[in-house]
Amino acid sequence: MKTLFLIADGMGDWPIDALDGKTPLQAARTPHMDALARRGAMGLCRTVPEGMPPGSDVANMSLLGFDPAHLHTGRGPIEAAAQGIDAGPDDLIWRLNVVTLDGLHPGDHMRDYSSGHIATAESHKLIHRLQAELGDDRFRFVPGIQYRHLLIEKNGAKGPGATTDIRPPHDITDQPVDKDLESFAGYPELFELVRKAADILNGEDNPTKANSIWPWGQGRPLHLPDFAATFGCKGAVVTAVDLVRGLGKAAGMATPEVVDVTGLLDTNYEGKVEAALDFLTSGGDFVFVHLEAPDECGHAGNIADKIESIERFDARVVAPIVAALGAEARYLIACDHLTPIAIRTHASDPVPFLYAGPDTLEEKTGVVFNEAACTASGLVLETGHELLPWVLAR
Template sequence: MTKLLFLVADGMGDWPVAELGGRTPLEAAPTPNMDALARRCVAGTARTVPQGMAPGSDVANMSLMGFDPAAHHTGRGPIEAAAQGLELDPDDLVWRLNLVRVAGHGPGDAMLDYSSGHIDTGRSTPLVEDLQAHLGDAVFSFVPGIQYRHLLVQRGGARAPEAALDIRPPHDITGQPQGPDLERFASSPRLAELRRAAARRLEAPANTTQANAIWPWGQGRPLLLPAFRQTFGLRGAVVSAVDLVRGLGRASGMEVAEVPGATGLLDTNYQGKVDAALEFLARGGDFVFLHVEAPDECGHSGVTADKVEAVRRFDERIVGPVVRALQGEDAALLLTCDHFTPLARRTHTPDPVPFLLHHPRLADHALPAFSEAGAAATGLTLERGHDLLPHVLERLRG
């Protein structure tokens, strides 16, 4: 059976940037390994975000793994809860909880940083544990996660009014007033009071981080996904630093690799991710979903040079080593991103994403380089992103 490595550069897709002479970061970055694969490949685009759904990594990566978000998605929080293996009741409501930095706590005060300066886990965990010790009760529980990404579990909350609150992701409102969301929080007196009490705890002199507020969002019932192996006939694994991607893998029964030093940032342990993927295949695995978060984080920051560098490192430190390691093996590579994170917007957009499938037997397209425009020009478009994996498997088995 042909082995399949799915290499995902989160948020890599972008729009032409004036600072780059009208090129996208993918076009501007040196990517000799991806470009070599593009010269003999199957390339096209896939719409990973269904119409009417928010263009988040939760929805988009669920699509890439072959599951229809319209049928299975319940919220971002539940996916990250799956990553931690939390025991939940069917009527619990799970919120994603960011530690954020805000200019103040009034409606006119801006969201300054959705990540509290990319707070590290060693400094964020004690803050969340303190919130649980002083504010946790029979309804609300604070659960530590990774870096700025944590969870808030509301027992029985799926039947409560809070389940319907439409709170914007904090990375979507950087530099904008919090007013619309504070108004929605205020519709739940107990959630509003929890946020006020958390802000008071975070004002303590012992907190030397940038975090001065909590931001619950992305709430939903516990996640249930079909078994990946039974659905696709593949023994699969996920390699990622990001809880939501790990959660999708765990919820679908895939193996989830532990990679020391995997940060989700530019300084992530690229070699460790490659080694984990290859080791799983050597043990008889069929499919690896190897995910790199750095391009998305750089897109959110709005720093052009950083995003170009993130794409360059993905090509040099992920794609290159994988290609060399699998030389002569019956293996296929599928390269893509989950969604666009345009530097001009500093948040996600639902543009169809470019993809490139490479295997010695497949030579539908010959592109000079892998890019958004080049993939779109082939005319191969999958309007349902969750059809991409079945389409690839059909081509490989055909």
């Protein structure tokens, strides 16, 4: 039986006064998810274990059936897995954003964690320059996608970097960075690298908004159990972001390339759907289709765009996949975490989910898919990595 996890990153939210107390999911037109809800089951799932940060790395690892409390090593290592980075067991792999800061002094603020959603080609020029001017036997700059890059620190897991606590830049938009500067100061070699990078990026020959680097989410290389051996099915991950692709690759899953995927509202929805269906028709059993746009809209605090991203997910991902596969497939629709407009970052609340399959064909009237309906169902899975086995066992 074909099983699909359709994940709208950050889709869940809190009631918003400007929407008369509705969430963006409640305000959005989602006829195709609602149709599944009328013959499905809804509930809540806690994708972020207690005490862990509510990031997409932790939450998507849970949704793929792996326990982050035991397997997660950091965000950087997951993205390194996506690129097939060769790193030693004691190397420290940092996620590296190119960001927009007021500066690197007390009282300065984080203004943009994405440098205006810098284009990949433009950011690659910056990363290649940083590697040429600052890279050495200890620190290596590795280009990624858009604002998301990597910094590999040789044998760094044995040094102070392993315990350096730098906050994710998307958590501190328009907030002072004093706390992080104190953390950087505890690792002078890394802070010096950041300062030198800022000097380079603030030169007149850089036309982008990127004026600093921000290393965070560090850890040793990631190792996950094989997905097929663990769950008995051949799986694939379809996504625009290295973070989720890295989880798939680390678990031995297929990760088909889709052209023109951006992680934003203008992504190639049809290409993602085609890649998912091609995998299933060529012998695959399970596809994890990930859409990043609702999360980015939540970080931007843009209500209208978040509603639009949810409606596009419903119309251009859910609708064509269900039309192609029909009622004989199993569908799990969820977000990995909430990205509430009110806080413009992630929340660790349990996420709403919808399941529909051949075992849930009884039509119910007046049912819609949203946070309130999932809460009212009374179904709660407290351990996120048990959601996939729960679906496969039905």
